[in-house]
Amino acid sequence: MLTRTKDEEKTLKVVGTRPVRPDGEPKVTGLAQYGADFSLPGMLWAKILRSPHAHARIRAIDASRALALPGVKAVITGADFMEQPFEYVGPERVAVNYWHMTRNIMAREKALYEGHAVAAVAAVSPAVAAAALKLIDVDYEVLPHVIDVDAAMAPDAPLLFEDMITRGVEPAPTRPSNVSKQIDFRLGDADAAFAAADEVVEMSFKTAPVHQGYIEPHACLARIGADGQGELWSASQGHFVVRAYTAKLLGMEIGNLLVHPAEIGGGFGGKTVIYVEPVAAMLSRKTGHPVKIMMSREDVFRATGPTSGASMTVRIGVKKDGRIVAARGVFRFQAGAFPGSPVMNACMCAFAPYDIANVHTTGYDVVCNRPKAAAYRAPGSPISAFAVESVLDVLAGKIGMDPLALRLKNAARTGTQTAYGPKHAHDGYAETVEALMKHPAYKLPLGRNQGRGVASGYWFNGGGESAATVHINEDGSVVIATGSMDIGGSRASMAMMAAETLGVPYEKVRSTVADTGSVGYNHVTGGSRVTYATGIAVVDACRKIIDDLRGRAAQIWDVNPSGVVWEEGHARPASAEVGDFAPLSLKAIAAKRAVTGGPIVAEAAVNAGGMAPGFATQFCDVEVDPETGAVKILRFVAAQDVGRAIHPSYVEGQIQGAVAQGIGWALNEEYIYDKNGRLSNAGFLDYRIPVASDLPSFDVVMVAVPNPNHPFGVKGVGEVGIVPPMAAIANAIQQATGTRMTELPMSPPRLLAALDSAEGA
């Protein structure tokens, strides 16, 4: 059964506490092993040659000079990888096209962005590999390029694919374009409903593509044997997905590739896809040696997927009393060099916090000469929220209504129809708004050049496939193994849920992340799904263990298992009629493991449903320096419906991290290209993510509306916190300066220009 009800009466002893995470000490002392930390005897080093051009036809590649260099063992190009059929596989929103994927791993006919891999070398040292790259001769025909999404949609734009016909349009267009896909969601009749509005505001917005900014560059070690079997050590958000993609691109059976999960130094969605793994594996297959690849920071910026930049137009109509009567959104998203932006999510999430009878959203997925977009924390939702929540702020001002009151009046609740289809099945949004309305800082007076801004956000949260194994050792200690990469403290939360279920101390449970050969399939650590879905698998496995332990206690007591209950970590007689037996601890039963049947182990696998969405509402206070355009965040208050926090510190950490990334997105982060389409700021010195001194102390308000479908009431918490900050900050800047910013980032030069323009108008 997928639907469960938590026991409201149960007093929780472990869940809700704040124990030390088991992976903490190895990480802070440097013992933890990340993707770059693995080595094998006979290992070769690989380097990747990348296109210097944003768009170029590859006429020929001559590697003969590189191969002649002593120490070079192999050179590969796109031609070394098997061709893949051109087809979109899987669900529309997450469809994979392996024809595209293999070309993103290594270019074939064309280089489609600066940094696109065109060849790779394996050599005895990094220095030899780097020297060999300079000896590979690539004959390019440089082509016109296009980066901006509006420019890419123009009729005369350079085409990345001369045969790309827009999907989702009936009848299909007859001419190719850079628009890969068009999508539409409608509820009611928005066009007609605008006529009933007292106030209508329509505005256009642009957002810059931003990188996830994970600290650890991509790295892996691959070993493919002559027998066709291989192993891979890689840092990712899902080693089962790494296995599937790599095996597909190399034509291997999935079972012949064993993937070991390295520790991960941040992902935020950007490590749900592969870049270096198939390259290392192909070089290993070709040389017979283990091969290691480490990206540089510059490689990460030039060749891995940021989230989309976007161009958007949003129109909302309200009655004087604040009721929203109609909403329209058009969202144009950069997909990068291959189709697949998160524009569908943007369309679905844009108005999801609100009860609006008439909504129409349209999305365009547009290719351009940048790295292919990858997922980034609540993919798509923060972008559309920037536009929607900005327009709502303007409307609140026009009708003289408090912006939180406007949101509360229109809050989606259980039973509210969404524009993308089903009705909401969970509350939680209104509670986040109410939490901020009651917050003591919301009414505090502001000073000169200061402003306060409000915004909300929505994210679906995920469930899906997870598996867990629980093993009771002979000394009564517990080992749990899952295949979910630990990004935000999930080892600890899994151990806590296991300890709570089994009735043993947290310290008795060791939580591990197992390789692809040692535990059942786990989908990626993403979509805010792991504490929910993998947590259900862990609890299910623990419940199986309890049934097993009851049976073993029954053997020891010579009674029927139905006469044994499990309470507070002990087997006890269910009643006096069963007999007068002293409780048996888990340790005592484990000591009789052999004579009661052998290893005490249980597995559970789920395809978890019943997940509840995430809602967040935030306000921030800013101060704008009118001389420089610099924005200082004075206060940031983030309310989020967390269901029930298993480990409150890690939930707070997720929310704080999401807000910090949102502040960077709002104020500083952007890719700067020169006229040739080459990235000018491929490093953290010039691509400015927030540092501690940029940020205030966040005030996190955890609103608890437990999800009855999870044993402990969990809702995903990792993503929705990044949805509101950009609009909240824009709204605060507007209040501080009277100037409405409609383009991200709201960096000092851009804000200063807007202030100067407003002054001169």
Place this chain on the structure above:
Amino acid sequence: MPPAQPARVVLTTGFSQRHTGGVKEFSVEPGTLRGVIKAMDARFPGLGDILEEETTVAIDGEIHEVVYSQPIRPGCEVFFLPKIESG
């Protein structure tokens, strides 16, 4: 004993245009999600595989992965929607 109230299957506009000639709503016998998928496949051969592979399902708004054993209550809404991307 009166027959059970049917469940209401709903598809998105785009999905219905691609696969059911634009028809968005259907009545099916309640029971399990497997039964719903079989009923839809009987009306539109091949649609069953597409529903299994490409969609998530909202049952009276509660979102689930497509799992055969999922109970479908009489009178409930079964909304097939695109799967969700992870971040």
